[in-house]
Amino acid sequence: MDNNLYEKLKDRTFYKVCASGNDFVVLLNYDQAITPDEAKILASKLCRAKFSISADGFILIERPTQERAHVAWRFYNADGSEAEMCGNGARAVARLLSELGLVPNPFYLQTLAGLIYAEIRGNRVKVALTKPKDLKLNITLRTEYDWYLAHFVNTGVPHVVLFWEKIEEAPLEKLGPKIRYHELFSPAGTNVNFIELICEDNQKYLKIRTYERGVEGETLACGTGASASAYVAYKLNLVEPPVRVLTKGGEYLEIDIDKENEQIYLEGEARIIFQGKIYPDALK
Template structure:
């Protein structure tokens, strides 16, 4: 028996995609274990997560994401661009479509320009709230953790945003887990360290919950960082975010959108 898969990446945040649009390929109770096995970069295919593309009765398609620690994430900005590329190329969706996620139905506008696929995603509205953090009185939810001022915001999944002077000097392997596992975040959080450049560009590095390591990019993290920066007057309505894997553009208007690329890396088969 063999199972087809597609490897995709968005700004270096990479995923294994399993097409379940017409029928289930991996039983529900095995999805977490499948992700743990095949996300391994030495003994598996290697990825930051496994995307399952499914049909939806609420939208044009449904995205589910299982992470290397077997947990399921409600939302993933880079992952949804990768899934949109696959679904668009397969003819499942059109340039303008909707995708169901655990954080709600998300609108996607996607297509090719000069052979490069880009997608603009309507992101969940940033929520500046966290049950374990008292409000400061001006709409900010922040706390001092391990010497860092940490802002809490949810953009489909929980995020911690930390502004630093020089992003290259941060020991993310130590600081990331300390904040990610702090009691402030009962469900854990992705931790984003952010440097604000002179032109307002944000440089960001993310320690990602579920991967339990730094990833090359995090779309919901870029959105969270831009939202906090804008709230604090550090950024405007359009924010360029430089991730380790490349740029993303976050725009604030009637809705919050994220724009970025997605690429197919390779296709293959898993033999059982």
């Protein structure tokens, strides 16, 4: 364990937050004492299940450098890699910062993907993602298993969307890594979403399972993935916004799309779970 790194942590409070089944460890780093390289180490240590706090991602809250932003973050996946954006992470952090009285309502969060608008509505948070880009519909993907019809869009981070007849039977753990590292999406790679379109009582909604880049496995939810899937389904004329998306964790996310300017809005419940102190054993 790096004793110098622990010295920076021992007097800091960490927060555990959750949004739709995605959980995160949050530290306030307004003094920027924790460097980006140290943050990568902390993410890989603190996010470990069983041996540490356990989380899908690690978030540092810092002072903004952009004029319109009220606060900035640095977001790290559980493997220590830094990501441009995380929709559910943004919602969870928005709820926490509001509860701590650190931001107005609404406010702007500075991310590597751009400014994110966040609005807190009780225990629900609505965020406006950066506008989708690089949309590619009806891509033919070849893997060692088969050929697949896929779709791609970047909703802050890259996402592939595949429609599946029975989502519970989707070979996520086998096919997910093959597409995540597919040469078409190199060198950055991509997240992979398996989607089932459900029609019940004249209502349509999507069920989703996501293989997340940086987590390197399935997560209970993915906000940018749900947004990408709803956007692709809308572009294919399969649904009309707002679109409900049922996550693996059993919660619904609501995705709205402003048709005039292509703005995507992500809304759902966000929770503050607990706060605490980090002991040296968490970093072993």
